[in-house]
Amino acid sequence: MNIQQSYTDSIGKINYFFALVLAFSLALPTQIIIISWLGWLITWVLEGRFLSLKNFSFNKNKIPFLLFALFFVWQVISLKWTSNLSDGYKSLEKQISFIAILPIVFFGVNKYYKTKLILLSLLIGTILSLFLYYAVLLYVYNADYFYSGGNVEAWKGVFDLPFFQNYLVHLKHRLYLCTIISLSIIYLPVFRKELQFKIGKPLSVISLVLISLLLLAYIYATGSRSNLLALMLIAGIYCFKWAWLNVNKFTVIGISMVFILILGVTCKYHPRLKTISVKNAITTLKTGTVTDSENYEPRMLIWNTIYESKNEFIWYGKGVGSSTNFLVEKYKEKNLFPIFIERRFSAHNQYLSTTMELGIGGAIFLVFLFIAYPFFFKNSTKRLAFYFSFLMGFNMLTEGMLGRIEGILILLFFSLFFLWHQEEENIKQLNS
Numbered sequence: 186m187n188i189q190q191s192y193t194d195s196i197g198k199i200n201y202f203f204a205l206v207l208a209f210s211l212a213l214p215t216q217i218i219i220i221s222w223l224g225w226l227i228t229w230v231l232e233g234r235f236l237s238l239k240n241f242s243f244n245k246n247k248i249p250f251l252l253f254a255l256f257f258v259w260q261v262i263s264l265k266w267t268s269n270l271s272d273g274y275k276s277l278e279k280q281i282s283f284i285a286i287l288p289i290v291f292f293g294v295n296k297y298y299k300t301k302l303i304l305l306s307l308l309i310g311t312i313l314s315l316f317l318y319y320a321v322l323l324y325v326y327n328a329d330y331f332y333s334g335g336n337v338e339a340w341k342g343v344f345d346l347p348f349f350q351n352y353l354v355h356l357k358h359r360l361y362l363c364t365i366i367s368l369s370i371i372y373l374p375v376f377r378k379e380l381q382f383k384i385g386k387p388l389s390v391i392s393l394v395l396i397s398l399l400l401l402a403y404i405y406a407t408g409s410r411s412n413l414l415a416l417m418l419i420a421g422i423y424c425f426k427w428a429w430l431n432v433n434k435f436t437v438i439g440i441s442m443v444f445i446l447i448l449g450v451t452c453k454y455h456p457r458l459k460t461i462s463v464k465n466a467i468t469t470l471k472t473g474t475v476t477d478s479e480n481y482e483p484r485m486l487i488w489n490t491i492y493e494s495k496n497e498f499i500w501y502g503k504g505v506g507s508s509t510n511f512l513v514e515k516y517k518e519k520n521l522f523p524i525f526i527e528r529r530f531s532a533h534n535q536y537l538s539t540t541m542e543l544g545i546g547g548a549i550f551l552v553f554l555f556i557a558y559p560f561f562f563k564n565s566t567k568r569l570a571f572y573f574s575f576l577m578g579f580n581m582l583t584e585g586m587l588g589r590i591e592g593i594l595i596l597l598f599f600s601l602f603f604l605w606h607q608e609e610e611n612i613k614q615l616n617s
Contacts (some may be wrong), residue, residue: 193232193233196228196231196232196233197232197295197296197297198297199228200225200228200229200231200232200294200295201294201295201297201298203221203224203225203228204225204294204298204303205302205303205306206221206224206225206306207221207222207224207225207598208303208304208306208307208310208598209221209306209307209309209310210310211307211310211311211365211594211595211598212310212311212314212315212357212362212365212366213310213314213317213357214356214357215357215358215361215589215590215591218591218594219590219594222282222594226285226289229289229294232295234292234293234294234295235288235292240292240293241291241292242291242293243291245561246561246562246603246604246607246608247290247291247604248561249554249558249561249600250283250286250287250290250600252554253283253286253596253597253600254283254284254287256283256547256550256551256554257277257280257281257283257284259543259547259550260273260276260277260280260505260542260543261277261505263502263504263505263542263543264277264504264505265504266501266503266504267503267504267505267506267507267542268503268504268507268510268511269504269506269507269510271506272506272507272509272510273504273505273506273507274506275506276505276506276588277505277506279588279589279590279593280587280593282590282593282594282597283593283597286597286601289601290601290604293608294605298605299609300602300605300606300609301375301376303602303605304372304375304376304602305376307365307368307369307372308369308372308373308376311365311366311369311400312369312396312399312400314357314362315366315399315400315403318353318356318357318362321356322348322349322352322353322356323343323344325352326341326342326345326348326352327339327340327341327342329341346406349406349407350406350407350408353407358589358591359407359408359409360409360411360412360580360583360584360586361586361589361591361592361595362407362409363403363404363407363409363412363413364412364576364577364580364595365595366400366403366404366412367404367412367415367416367576368572368573368576368599369400370397370400370401370416371416371419371572371573371576372569372572373393373396373397374393376393377389377393380392380393401416404416410583411579411580411582411583411584412576412580414579415575415576415579415580416576418575418579419572419575419576422575465477465480465481466481466482466485467485469481469482469485469486469489470485470488470489471489472489473486473489473490473493473519483524483525483530483533484533484534484583486521486525487512487525487530487531487532487533488532488533488534488537490512490515490516490519490521491512491532491537491540491541493515494511494515497511498511498540498541498542498544499540499544499545500544500545501543501544502539502540502541502542502543502544502547503541503542504542505542505543506542507541507542508531508532508538508541508542509529509530509531509532511541512530512531512532512541513525513526513529516530531585531588532585533583533584533585534581534582534583534584534585535551535581535582535584535585535586535587535588536548536551536552536581536582538585538588539551539587551581552578555574555575555577555578555581556574556578558570558571558573558574559571559574562603562607563607563610564610565606565610566603566606566607566610569603569606570603573599573603577595577596
């Protein structure tokens, strides 16, 4: 083996190692994800796959990345009419990975990549991160006990739900953490056959169920409403599809009714849903008034403000990075609660945020992208991509995920994962 080949193989293995590290880090704090992402990008460049045209390829699986790049270019163009260039550049800086990723998409990755191991790394990292967050919060919650040298009277207990929800945000944003947890739950069945082979069917089923319940309980404890509802909808879609194909229609109706009951009970007793009156929330959304200043949903006031000022941005938008500043000025005009201005509340909805910045066309583009996303793949990859696009699209109803680098990296990482998974499937089909 010559020196060049030895170098390529060594760097290729290091690059794959960083891919595993990146998957492992997705549930960890944002700074660690960024470091892992940069390490992976740098080692891919050092590997030099882009130096040989024989590595270049294009097929329909790569079209989503071109759409991401088009979305980025659209925002660049909007700099011409944005009201705040500084914020516009900051927004584009977060999304530069939409462009940086294209060489990797078209020139591919090395032979060492195995998607199942990448997924396993994601699952292990997710589970370990949950124990890490709990350990840190347990220590903070009982800080007096540890500082006093073990005074029993200072011990407050092993868990306090309000404290957990309020302080977790200092470690990790609940939406992005729970998005990774939700994806870990959704993709757990990928390991079903391997577990059955190693420990038998009964134990494998019990193991997967227990892991799923642990992850689901964590989502419930964090208070992430959108992820919990999205998971329930995905489970409902899966059960309904299975029942429609395998049992009689009366059973399907029964399963649907049970699902609706579970959904209602969850909404009633979820710690961050039960305090909100649906009737009051709808009233706030329609009128922009709050009937209960102690228990209200800020998003309803934000979305009402956006609706009332729609004529100012509906066709062309205010330009990239301008949505938050625009909203803050509207909060001042409407004399909303001081917290809206002090914390500079954003739209908390990616589609509305995009509409404010790029016009209605930008929002339609995003909706089309997430609806069409699974159809760029086939077989089992298409199913995995559907669950991902549904979850991301649903979460974007309550959060501007493309306004934070963490949301962008999650979108790009899993899109690359589906690309590699599809290539593995194609090779298996050719070999068979």
